Every structure is written in structure tokens, then in C-alpha cells.
Amino acid sequence: MKIPPFLLEVLAVHEFFRTLGYPAADIYLNLVGTRLGVLVKEGEKRAEVVIGEGCPSLEELRPLWEEAVQWWNVEATEAERRVVFESSNCMQDAVQIRKHMLLLGLHPGEFN
Numbered sequence: 001m002k003i004p005p006f007l008l009e010v011l012a013v014h015e016f017f018r019t020l021g022y023p024a025a026d027i028y029l030n031l032v033g034t035r036l037g038v039l040v041k042e043g044e045k046r047a048e049v050v051i052g053e054g055c056p057s058l059e060e061l062r063p064l065w066e067e068a069v070q071w072w073n074v075e076a077t078e079a080e081r082r083v084v085f086e087s088s089n090c091m092q093d094a095v096q097i098r099k100h101m102l103l104l105g106l107h108p109g110e111f112n
Helices: 005-019 058-075 078-086 094-103
Strands: 027-032 035-042 045-052
Touching (some): 005 027, 005 035, 005 078, 027 058, 045 094
Antiparallel strands (some): 027 035
8 A cells, every 4th residue: 555655754753652652542633724733732732743734635634544544553564664653754853852842841751
């Protein structure tokens, strides 16, 4: 299955937040116009990693996202998931993302 690169990044950001201890229920896709981000909530506080502009409409995005999640959770091997995660932009920016989260008052891994 061919997953669009922007959705591979979304999957990686979602996994990044999961590795910080956030439950999946606190991680959301955030589509504003054509700007897509991945949002994490901790109580009333939130942080977002913006994936990019020019994303498809919600109607177009929904089936693509469902296919991507199906691939990630069922079809992808552990090695494929690791490659996606380790080669993602969010992993290259992981330290900056965590610093930004701390500045916003989010404390990954400390609230569980």
C-alpha cells in the first residue's frame, strides 16, 4: 500500500506523542483549511506539530487516514514502522518539540 508522505509524517508524530506517554485518546488530527497538524492535549493545555499546508479536504482526508491507520496497525511490519518513525521530521526535531511542549506547560511522561 502506498501511503502519501504527509500521512507517514502524521503517523510518526502520533507515535512520537505515544512514546512520550500520551494515550491515543489525547492525540488528534487538526485540519484547519488546508493546514494539517497533530494535536496533543494534556488537561486544558495543548501542543501541535504542524505537518504542512495544502492538505486535502476532510472528505478526501478521512479515507486516506483510515487506510494509513489500517496499514500502520495491521499491515506494516515492525521494521517498516521503525523506518517511518526514525526517518520522520518530528524525530529530527524531537528535542525542539519537547522543549516547546515544556514551555507550554505540558509535561510528557510525567502525568501518567
